[in-house]
Amino acid sequence: MGNSPVVALSYNETGKCSSIFQSCSSLTELDVDELAIHREVGMPRGRLCPEAMKYLDRTSKGLMFACTGTSALHVRKYINYGASPDTYDQNRTSPLHISCRSGNLEVVKELVSHRCNMDITDCAGWSSLHIASHCGHSEIVEFLLGCGADASIVNSRGETPFDLAHDSVTQKKFFKYWGTFEDSIKSDLRLSRVTRPLTPYSEEYSVLTENWMRIGAIHTTYNLIKLEEIIKNVFNNNHLKGLSMLITGEIVSQRPLEIAMYFFSTPGLSPVKIGMILGDTHEICKDIAKEFISFxxxxxxxxxxxxxxxxxxxxxxxxxxxxxxxxxxxxxxxxxxxxxxxxxxxxxxxxxxxxxxxxxxxxxxxxxxxxxxxxxxxxxxxxxxxxxxxxxxxxxxxxESIQGVFHEQIAPVFEEVTISGYLRYKLDTDWKEKYFILNSNALWSFKSTTQATPYGCIPLSNTVVSVNTNYFMLTGNITFIRFSEDGSSSVQHFANGIFRMDNPDLWIAGLQLVK
Incomplete structure (x- = not known):
């Protein structure tokens, strides 16, 4: 069979195509406006781009087209003809990428049975698991996870496959996988990347919870930072920002019952701010209020x-x-x-x-x-x-008054500050300047010296700090977590960062204390 002739195709003469492609979607149907998107942002995401396949041989091209269809037999034939299941075009789009976008589980199984590489990433850093998750193909997600696909790979925007799961069915496949995976390893064995997401508390998410689900839990990013007292002080200044930090820092889970119990039983939290959470109109705050009243x-x-x-x-x-x-x-x-x-x-x-x-x-x-x-x-x-x-x-x-006597507990966020001051820094392409406080093995950024709570946090525990005469450099896994006043959050990842100091002696001494 390896010497069987392969039907030659002319892509401009679709009427003469072999019957092997009759079950495949046509090029026009699959890629309406896709090529324009590809040229603009360079994110194929499993798209079939003939212009990127010009250096592939006919057999490999045939395999790529066959993976858009529903016939595992057609895919097997092209592999038997000599096409590699790990072939890829100029966008690094592989047959598995294409089949995960098409959504046919049998085609995916056929490729995996031929030991294809499940973790190849395309030019935008998307793996096959990213694509299946983004497209909502939950059965394919479950199959790939079961076969050992890496759920911790991040694309060029710092997103894991879970971050791209928009429906609860697909998300639950990840929850099931993480539960099985965690049971099979020692409790003290740390994963190479943060892959554990926040657990959704309901099928529909509020603005806040959609945001938390998108960035995922980042507790291990903070791992060596004594977070709780700092976050409690943030909460006592800004209830929504504090709630967001409590959840994304995994001090509490996203379940309203657990959050309500934390508010009910934890000393040092402002009764004024707890009342504001219970009265807030966000859906999760309403559920927290209901659980709190039940206690x-x-x-x-x-x-x-x-x-x-x-x-x-x-x-x-x-x-x-x-x-x-x-x-x-x-x-x-x-x-x-x-x-x-x-x-x-x-x-x-x-x-x-x-x-x-x-x-x-x-x-x-x-x-x-x-x-x-x-x-x-x-x-x-x-x-x-x-x-x-x-x-x-x-x-x-x-x-006798039936109300307690409460005063705003506006305490400083940090009881102790190692060093503080303005730093000029560059994490991407532009230089910026913000006020930073070095505390608890992290750099906390403020928009100004009058801002009561931090705008962002750069944990130093997973980075390498190199100090020079008037600047220091961070390399490694740099994570910049931002918390807005309305409780929304975002996270960015950088390979390195440069920070210029006005008082180098003080900053160098401070950095030596925390590292």
Whole structure:
């Protein structure tokens, strides 16, 4: 069979093509606008580009075309004719890249059975696993992972195959693989790259969670940094940025239940900022609030005591944010089948009690018992609350505030600073200047000296620091993690970076302390 003749093709005469290509998508159907994209950004991603195959022989070209189809038999024939399953064009696009884009599992299996290299990367650094994940071919992803494809390869934009998985079915294939893989190795054996992602807490993600899923967990990037106290201080200054850092640093997982438990039980967190998280409109914050309220010890027949327990743990945010928290509290209290007729009647009375407490103990305004009782007329599902009950509430609140006394805990993010100052640095092509603090084996960047929380972090634990007269250089796996004020995050990877110093003696001494 190895001497069987191969049908010659003219790509301009598609009507004369051999029947072996009848099951393949036509070139026009497969690559509409693809060549323009290829020329513009150089990212084939498994695209079939005839212009990049001009130096391949006819048999190899035939294999590449056959991999766009659904017939494993056609692929086997071309390999038997002498085509290598590891052949690739000028874009480094291989037959496996093409079949992973096409999405036919049987063709992929045929290529793998001939021991093709599953980890060849194209000119943009995309492996076959990247392409299958990006295209949502979950069965191919599962098969390649099971065959040992490397899930830790990063493309030219620093993305792993998991980063390109846009649907939960494909993501779950990675979760299943990581669970099996971790069980098969010693617990102290570290992977060569960070591949463990954040676990999604629901099928649909908010803006924040989409961002966390995209960058993946980066705990091992931080591995030697004493993060938690620093992040708690960030949280006490900016709740959304702090939450983002808690999750991407793997202090907590992305599960709302675990986050709520952390807020409920961890000392040193600002009750003011916890209240702002519970009242935030991001979907994950709503779920955190629901879990947090579920931890409260409710007294089914004593609304005042139950409400006071919550208000001595957190400070309610203002406006509609407070209403979200109170609505969840009212729903939970009503679920205990107390004397109230509806959740709305609980909600109204809770709101009225808080206003009464604010008038008497915060704003020092006078409000009589009669005014309080009158303001709650008709609010018990159209009827009235018992007057003696409202009178008792008024007297109790007047005698003692039901709220805790909380102050903003605006403490410095860093208790100790090794060295700080402006550095001019270059990580890509342009020189930039920012204020940096050297602390906990990391460089923390600030947009200005007046910014309360860091804008970014460059961990030094996985880098090599070389010091010269007026600059130092970082080489190795440089990771620049940025945290925005709204809680969004991004991560970039660089091979090296240069930092110019105005006070070289101080910086050199500081760098020697942390390395």
């Amino acid at each position: 409260l010890q409710i007294e089914p027949h004593n609304l005042l005591v139950s409400l006071s327990k919550m208000l001595k743990l957190i400070k309610l945010p203002k406006g509609m944010m407070a209403d979200q928290v109170l609505d969840l509290f009212s729903e939970r209290f009503f679920s205990f089948n107390g004397p109230f007729l509806s959740k709305d009647s609980v909600h109204h009375l809770v709101f009225s009690i808080i206003n009464l407490n604010n008038c008497l103990h915060v704003e020092n305004e006078s409000i009589s018992k009669e005014e309080f009782i009158q303001s709650n007329k008709g609010m018990h599902d159209g009827g009235d609350f018992p007057e003696k009950y409202l009178s008792w509430i008024y007297d109790s609140v007047k005698n």
